[in-house]
Amino acid sequence: MPEQHYTLLAIDDHPLFRKGVSDLIDMDPSLELIGEAANGEDGLVLAREFNPDLILLDINMKGTNGLETLKAIKSFQLDSRILMLTVSDNEEDVLAALKNGADGYLLKDMEPEDILKSIRKAVEGTVVISDHLTQLLAKALREDDRLDTQSTMPDLTSREKEILQHIAQGLSNKQIATNLAISEGTVKVHVKHLLKKLNLHSRTEAAVWALNQGKKPSS
Amino acid sequence: MKHSLLLRFGTVITILFILALSGMISSMIIAETAEGYAAAINQAGTLRMQSYRIASSLVHGNPNGNRPDNRSRLLVDEYNQRIHSPRIHDVLAKGAGDEVNNTYHRVESQWRRLMLPNLNNYLMMTETLDSTARVTKKIEISRQTYLSLVDGFVDDIHSFVEALEIEAEQKNEQLRLIQIILLSFTFLVALVSLYLTKISVLNPLRNLLACAKAVRHGDFSVRSRFLSEDELGQLSHAFNLMADNLSVIYSDLEDRVEEKTQDLEQSNRTLELLYSTTKRLSDSSLNEQVLIAVIHDIEALLGVSNGTICLGQPGDHQAYRYASTRNQDILLNDHKDGQCAMCLGDGETHRFQTCDPTTGKRINIFSTPIRDKAQYYGILMVELQTSQELEDWQARLLETVASHIGLAISVTQQDIQNRKMSLMEERSVIARELHDSIAQSLSYLKIQVARLEKALNDDLPKEDVLQISSVLRSALNGAYRQLRELLTTFRLRVTDANLGRLINQTVDEFTNRSGIPIEFINTLGNCQFTPNAEIHIIQIIREALSNVIRHANATEARVSMDCDHQGLVTVNIEDNGIGIDGEGDMMQHYGLPIMKERAEHLGGELRINESPIGGTQINLVFTIADISNRESQRLFTEQLKDA
Numbered sequence: 026m027p028e029q030h031y032t033l034l035a036i037d038d039h040p041l042f043r044k045g046v047s048d049l050i051d052m053d054p055s056l057e058l059i060g061e062a063a064n065g066e067d068g069l070v071l072a073r074e075f076n077p078d079l080i081l082l083d084i085n086m087k088g089t090n091g092l093e094t095l096k097a098i099k100s101f102q103l104d105s106r107i108l109m110l111t112v113s114d115n116e117e118d119v120l121a122a123l124k125n126g127a128d129g130y131l132l133k134d135m136e137p138e139d140i141l142k143s144i145r146k147a148v149e150g151t152v153v154i155s156d157h158l159t160q161l162l163a164k165a166l167r168e169d170d171r172l173d174t175q176s177t178m179p180d181l182t183s184r185e186k187e188i189l190q191h192i193a194q195g196l197s198n199k200q201i202a203t204n205l206a207i208s209e210g211t212v213k214v215h216v217k218h219l220l221k222k223l224n225l226h227s228r229t230e231a232a233v234w235a236l237n238q239g240k241k242p243s244s
Numbered sequence: 245m246k247h248s249l250l251l252r253f254g255t256v257i258t259i260l261f262i263l264a265l266s267g268m269i270s271s272m273i274i275a276e277t278a279e280g281y282a283a284a285i286n287q288a289g290t291l292r293m294q295s296y297r298i299a300s301s302l303v304h305g306n307p308n309g310n311r312p313d314n315r316s317r318l319l320v321d322e323y324n325q326r327i328h329s330p331r332i333h334d335v336l337a338k339g340a341g342d343e344v345n346n347t348y349h350r351v352e353s354q355w356r357r358l359m360l361p362n363l364n365n366y367l368m369m370t371e372t373l374d375s376t377a378r379v380t381k382k383i384e385i386s387r388q389t390y391l392s393l394v395d396g397f398v399d400d401i402h403s404f405v406e407a408l409e410i411e412a413e414q415k416n417e418q419l420r421l422i423q424i425i426l427l428s429f430t431f432l433v434a435l436v437s438l439y440l441t442k443i444s445v446l447n448p449l450r451n452l453l454a455c456a457k458a459v460r461h462g463d464f465s466v467r468s469r470f471l472s473e474d475e476l477g478q479l480s481h482a483f484n485l486m487a488d489n490l491s492v493i494y495s496d497l498e499d500r501v502e503e504k505t506q507d508l509e510q511s512n513r514t515l516e517l518l519y520s521t522t523k524r525l526s527d528s529s530l531n532e533q534v535l536i537a538v539i540h541d542i543e544a545l546l547g548v549s550n551g552t553i554c555l556g557q558p559g560d561h562q563a564y565r566y567a568s569t570r571n572q573d574i575l576l577n578d579h580k581d582g583q584c585a586m587c588l589g590d591g592e593t594h595r596f597q598t599c600d601p602t603t604g605k606r607i608n609i610f611s612t613p614i615r616d617k618a619q620y621y622g623i624l625m626v627e628l629q630t631s632q633e634l635e636d637w638q639a640r641l642l643e644t645v646a647s648h649i650g651l652a653i654s655v656t657q658q659d660i661q662n663r664k665m666s667l668m669e670e671r672s673v674i675a676r677e678l679h680d681s682i683a684q685s686l687s688y689l690k691i692q693v694a695r696l697e698k699a700l701n702d703d704l705p706k707e708d709v710l711q712i713s714s715v716l717r718s719a720l721n722g723a724y725r726q727l728r729e730l731l732t733t734f735r736l737r738v739t740d741a742n743l744g745r746l747i748n749q750t751v752d753e754f755t756n757r758s759g760i761p762i763e764f765i766n767t768l769g770n771c772q773f774t775p776n777a778e779i780h781i782i783q784i785i786r787e788a789l790s791n792v793i794r795h796a797n798a799t800e801a802r803v804s805m806d807c808d809h810q811g812l813v814t815v816n817i818e819d820n821g822i823g824i825d826g827e828g829d830m831m832q833h834y835g836l837p838i839m840k841e842r843a844e845h846l847g848g849e850l851r852i853n854e855s856p857i858g859g860t861q862i863n864l865v866f867t868i869a870d871i872s873n874r875e876s877q878r879l880f881t882e883q884l885k886d887a
Contacts, residue, residue, distance in 0.1 A: 039680065040837045041719075045688035052698055063837070085679070087844055112679055133687045137694035 150197015
């Protein structure tokens with residue numbers, strides 16, 4: 026099986042860090058950095074031009090910041106997965122990023138090897154979140170009003186529950202489709218339904234929510 | 245009116261008038277009678293002479309008796325007329341004295357009965373013209389008879405005249421007596437009236453005058469003593485009433501003045517206390533000494549004893565004793581539990597009683613809240629003497645002082661808050677600077693280490709490994725350099741707040757470090773920058789100067805800063821070196837974008853030009869207004885979120 030090849034775009038206002046990311050990506054032959062942007066506007070242009078598999082996005086940038094850029098990219102319905110790669114471990118930033126459809130949230134101070142691994146996971150469709158952020162996320166979701174009312178599993182169909190389990194394991198739609206022997210489109214529809222039922226914004230939230238449910242003593 | 249002065253003086257004048265009138269009338273009457281007497285005396289005198297004339301005419305008129313004696317006849321007729329003349333009769337009719345009447349009647353009867361018949365006889369004889377001897381004899385006899393009688397008759401007339409004279413004299417005497425009596429009466433009345441005037445007019449008037457004088461000099465206690473029933477008495481009454489009223493009004497005014505004076509003194513004291521309190525509270529930062537001084541001021545001005553300031557919320561059982569002039573907790577023995585609740589009360593001014601733990605005496609305590617509009621901080625308490633009652637104004641004053649203290653506390657807290665804010669702003673600037681430089685470098689370094697490990701693990705050729713390690717080395721050096729620059733900058737920030745001076749120090753530092761003379765031209769004027777903007781400007785200058793001394797091979801450099809009246813700021817860093825195209829290291833390569841980013845942060849831009857003195861010129865242009873408060877606003881809201 027030939028090595029899958031993925032294209033990446035880095036949007037970060039720190040030149041030295043971009044240089045570092047480029048060096049890091051060079052270490053993995055299956056990944057190719059096809060563009061760099063120092064700000065959100067340029068990044069958006071490049072993203073629309075190249076439609077890369079994965080966009081690495083910083084949050085704290087001058088001008089258009091990462092979250093605005095994220096919304097803008099999402100609004101263009103690109104297939105690119107978006108991975109936040111930032112210094113900020115601010116809870117609000119994390120939640121805002123995930124609610125706005127980021128597919129992962131990594132901190133710059135992770136070990137470079139872990140960053141590389143996470144990038145690889147992300148391009149394969151897995152939701153990746155820096156370890157010490159998951160706790161924070163879980164807590165935030167627990168406190169979220171929308172989830173207060175749902176102490177138990179709402180009326181999900183068995184298929185939806187199944188898919189939620191897979192999402193919780195961090196699998197991409199493609200992988201879920203393969204595992205359940207259904208088409209990727211069907212998976213997408215199911216995911217949409219279950220998100221609506223759970224009143225959640227993204228698969229990430231769904232994953233975290235499911236993990237959270239698992240931690241609760243079953244009633 | 246009973247004892248009217250007018251009536252009295254009228255009476256006196258009437259008496260005097262009557263006296264004078266009676267004097268005049270009596271003298272008129274007496275003069276009238278006296279006048280009759282003189283005529284009568286005169287008449288009587290002529291009677292005397294007439295008797296003798298008759299006698300002489302008898303003797304000489306007809307010595308022969310041979311013709312009628314007409315002259316004698318005439319005389320006798322005249323005599324008859326005279327003796328009955330009205331002059332004499334008038335006197336008699338007017339009621340002359342007995343003596344006069346008697347003597348007259350004697351004369352008249354003598355005349356009538358003796359003399360006249362004799363004379364008539366004689367005259368008749370003579371008229372017969374008979375010159376017979378008998379007749380002649382008879383005539384002679386008549387003549388002789390008359391002549392013999394005439395002396396006696398004249399004597400009688402004489403005594404009549406005398407009686408008349410005496411009577412006239414008496415009349416005169418009477419007149420004199422009446423005059424004397426009337427005069428002395430008049431004199432007496434005059435004296436009496438003088439005395440009365442003195443007693444009932446002069447004295448009261450003098451007294452009134454004296455009283456009026458006294459009143460004019462402000463003595464309202466004088467009263468007139470002359471309170472008779474007359475007009476002056478009434479005037480005195482009126483005067484006394486007026487003095488009474490005046491003294492009432494005056495004392496009322498004096499009371500009011502006293503009251504106003506006290507009010508003023510009170511206001512003065514109040515103002516003094518408020519002034520000293522405000523001054524104390526605003527002159528230095530709030531601490532125990534200042535508050536104790538304030539409490540001492542209160543004690544001195546209001547005469548209360550120990551004051552205490554406690555911090556706490558109404559209903560708390562525990563409070564913090566912030567300042568007190570009492571050296572022992574007053575509620576030590578009393579109300580052990582919830583002792584503070586008693587003082588704190590329900591957040592309003594209140595009074596309560598407690599025991600002095602040392603003397604066991606009851607003490608009244610006045611407690612008023614220290615608070616501002618937004619917040620309750622605690623209470624101000626003062627202890628009152630046993631019998632002491634705080635007046636309203638004192639209570640109000642204490643409340644005001646308490647509110648001043650509240651204000652001071654709130655200002656202090658605001659101050660601390662502001663300092664915290666600016667500290668946080670500083671910190672966030674530092675954090676961002678660290679993030680923008682050191683954190684990036686560290687991430688980069690980490691990645692390089694990962695590469696190095698991988699290269700070693702993959703047994704890559706030595707050149708590759710060395711290449712990575714040289715990158716590592718230069719990145720590390722760069723990181724160090726950044727760290728040093730930052731530390732220097734932040735140290736500068738702490739010591740001095742004036743940007744011009746900060747840059748001057750920076751320029752000096754680089755001059756000393758490199759030996760290259762660096763000129764600094766500062767025409768910033770009074771332009772003010774946010775701490776953030778200052779950091780950016782300093783860091784751009786440091787970065788640029790660092791490039792100058794490390795890569796440009798320059799022999800001179802110049803930093804110039806200018807700010808025009810519209811807030812357009814220009815910063816130039818120039819050198820006469822080899823220009824920017826020379827081979828810089830990697831860190832310089834990444835330094836320029838960072839400089840540009842800083843310029844963007846400032847809302848301006850950074851250009852790299854050729855310098856007029858031959859090397860590179862870094863030119864930064866921005867407008868103060870554009871370093872939008874957006875920047876600090878953003879920081880501010882971030883801090884609020886964090887807080």
